Amino acid sequence: MISESILEGQKVRLRPVEERDLPRFVEWLADREVTRWLAAMGKPPTLEDELEWYESKRGDPDNVMWAIETLEGQLVGNVELRLSPRARRAEMGIAIQDRSQWNRGLGTDAVRLVLEYAFDDLELNRVELTTDEENARAIRCYEKCGLQREGLLRQHRLIDGRFGNTLVMAALRDDWRRARR
Amino acid sequence: MMTDERVLQGDKVRLRAREERDLPLFVRWYSDPDVRHWLHLSDRPDVTLESERERFEKARDDPALVVWVIETLDGRPIGNVGLQGIDRHHGRAELGISIGEKEYWGRGYGTDAIRQVLGYAFAELGLRRLWLITDEDNERGIRCYEKCGFVREGLLRNHRLRHSQPLNMIIMGALRQEWTEAGS
Numbered sequence: 001m002i003s004e005s006i007l008e009g010q011k012v013r014l015r016p017v018e019e020r021d022l023p024r025f026v027e028w029l030a031d032r033e034v035t036r037w038l039a040a041m042g043k044p045p046t047l048e049d050e051l052e053w054y055e056s057k058r059g060d061p062d063n064v065m066w067a068i069e070t071l072e073g074q075l076v077g078n079v080e081l082r083l084s085p086r087a088r089r090a091e092m093g094i095a096i097q098d099r100s101q102w103n104r105g106l107g108t109d110a111v112r113l114v115l116e117y118a119f120d121d122l123e124l125n126r127v128e129l130t131t132d133e134e135n136a137r138a139i140r141c142y143e144k145c146g147l148q149r150e151g152l153l154r155q156h157r158l159i160d161g162r163f164g165n166t167l168v169m170a171a172l173r174d175d176w177r178r179a180r181r
Numbered sequence: 182m183m184t185d186e187r188v189l190q191g192d193k194v195r196l197r198a199r200e201e202r203d204l205p206l207f208v209r210w211y212s213d214p215d216v217r218h219w220l221h222l223s224d225r226p227d228v229t230l231e232s233e234r235e236r237f238e239k240a241r242d243d244p245a246l247v248v249w250v251i252e253t254l255d256g257r258p259i260g261n262v263g264l265q266g267i268d269r270h271h272g273r274a275e276l277g278i279s280i281g282e283k284e285y286w287g288r289g290y291g292t293d294a295i296r297q298v299l300g301y302a303f304a305e306l307g308l309r310r311l312w313l314i315t316d317e318d319n320e321r322g323i324r325c326y327e328k329c330g331f332v333r334e335g336l337l338r339n340h341r342l343r344h345s346q347p348l349n350m351i352i353m354g355a356l357r358q359e360w361t362e363a364g365s
Contacts (some may be wrong), residue, residue: 042270084341086224086225086341087224087341087342088342088347089339089340125339125342125347126339126340128337128340150335150336150337150338151334151335151336151337152334153334153335153352154310154332154334154356155273155310155356155358156271156273156312156354157271158270158271158272163272163309163310168335168337168352170337170338172338
């Protein structure tokens, strides 16, 4: 579903994804430099693909998704939680799709907001994610947010014709609360 | 592309496709608290004939899923083994197995079944990686997976609940490259 909650941090605001955001996503997702890091990405999506994607997320009660925008209201990417409610856990997926906005701490701010929402509002025990072993920028960001490395999935993903390892990282509610005190 | 449940024959077990007449058996297996204990099922609603039928029907339309019934060589069904999330692009799938007839636990039936599936996945489907997750305290399961060539790749903290208590799970992976080198 599209989250109705608006979350505001130091640098970004998370708000519901709207249909008018989709053309920007299509534009950004045509860039190999962006999609190279995205596990779920196959061919660059068309506007029709994105619309279908948007509708399927909207109808999925176990998915919470936001658009990420700067505090000035400029769209830069999206973030979602894929929930496993009975296990009290979720998998996070985040993409700052606008490459000109990389390395400014926007992702870090967004991840922190989503963790807070996941642990405080949804009362999850665990938020996990996977990322390429080579994605040093993302790993640094996740570690800053308190996620820990838990494992390395060998040859998990085909990237440009070769097999890359995938890192599993997770944050636990108990650690999160302790760190905040 | 649909992947079908070809009959696979090992030293102790035969794997065959599920049939509608198996459903009452699945209901009995997956209602057993000792069986559920080790599965993600432990905190799910009860299994009924309707819920199993629904799962069976849904599985038939899923091109990324194969599920076999594990039978003894004299034809007694004792459990299920399958692959889900078959991803031909990345060449990987997740393995799941459960032996529903408890008197067959710890006797090598699961090991034989998994070896057949590994061979099928690597040699016939052309996959490069199989992975699985299992409860950290499932020593019998872990021993079996290691015997089949799975390697521990990580510890997922508080990954699921068992009777409302958070439980760590281990993630393991087997690579075609290593399986071939081991001469399996």
